[in-house]
Amino acid sequence: xxxxxxxxxxxxxxxxxxxxxxxxxxxxxxxxxxxxxxxxxxxxxxxxxxxxxxxxxxxxxxxxxxxxxxxxxxxxxxxxxxxxxxxxxxxxxxxxxxxxxx
Amino acid sequence: xxxxxxxxxxxxxxxxxxxxxxxxxxxxxxxxxxxxxxxxxxxxxxxxxxxxxxxxxxxxxxxxxxxxxxxxxxxxxxxxxxxxxxxxxxxxxxxxxxxxxxxxxxxxxxxxxxxxxxxxxxxxxxxxxxxxxxxxxxxxxxxxxxxxxxxxxxxxxxxxxxxxxxxxxxxxxxxxxxxxxxxxxxxxxxxxxxxxxxxx
Numbered sequence: 001x002x003x004x005x006x007x008x009x010x011x012x013x014x015x016x017x018x019x020x021x022x023x024x025x026x027x028x029x030x031x032x033x034x035x036x037x038x039x040x041x042x043x044x045x046x047x048x049x050x051x052x053x054x055x056x057x058x059x060x061x062x063x064x065x066x067x068x069x070x071x072x073x074x075x076x077x078x079x080x081x082x083x084x085x086x087x088x089x090x091x092x093x094x095x096x097x098x099x100x101x102x
Numbered sequence: 103x104x105x106x107x108x109x110x111x112x113x114x115x116x117x118x119x120x121x122x123x124x125x126x127x128x129x130x131x132x133x134x135x136x137x138x139x140x141x142x143x144x145x146x147x148x149x150x151x152x153x154x155x156x157x158x159x160x161x162x163x164x165x166x167x168x169x170x171x172x173x174x175x176x177x178x179x180x181x182x183x184x185x186x187x188x189x190x191x192x193x194x195x196x197x198x199x200x201x202x203x204x205x206x207x208x209x210x211x212x213x214x215x216x217x218x219x220x221x222x223x224x225x226x227x228x229x230x231x232x233x234x235x236x237x238x239x240x241x242x243x244x245x246x247x248x249x250x251x252x253x254x255x256x257x258x259x260x261x262x263x264x265x266x267x268x269x270x271x272x273x274x275x276x277x278x279x280x281x282x283x284x285x286x287x288x289x290x291x292x293x294x295x296x297x298x299x300x301x302x
Binding site for chain 1: 140149158235257292
């Protein structure tokens, strides 16, 4: 059933109101398989949500691992300089780290 | 339209993760949602997308449905806000160019609305053509004005109901509705009733 305009005091003397009244009679029949398409999108949205949630939960670990990698890389540079002293540049940041690291 | 008689138990099943139960909700309300969203777009693909989006949002938010009011009312509210968001995005993207009314459409208005006082004509006029012309004109309005015209004029909602659905205060709704009507009248080239009478 088309939805009817509920305005009881509709003033059909006005052309604009008449246009509204006629337009409000329109009907719509969804295409075949509408439910399946919606449920499929919900399923896909759910999967994206799960992946998003997993990434969010892993974020602290990712940050922690990144910090560890940066620290390790700094020390790695210093160790290399200690192994090859001839390549040492006394003013480089790596060597300053190496001096403090002992 | 009344709620599905077993809506409370169906909603409970959906919350527990039963997707088939949500399929029952879609089947019961798809016509209503499709009709509502069809008042905001004249492109069939957009209409289907919008209708799907309403149900997806309803599914995500179903845990918030308290069961105190009608489910249909709750779903309608989601549909209205989905349509408003869509209109705002469309306005920003300007993906669809605002089209002018063609000579044929202006002629249609002149021919079909010339005897607007004749109630017998109402059933003879092509309602989809009327809605198409109206939507074309409404595209020129702001998303908020478009929304208020649909709610008030096509869905017959009162100022109070529109205020409740949109969250805007009643004065704001009244002023917006009046201005939107006047703008639409200008776009369609329909003079107000007073002017029509003066011409006669």
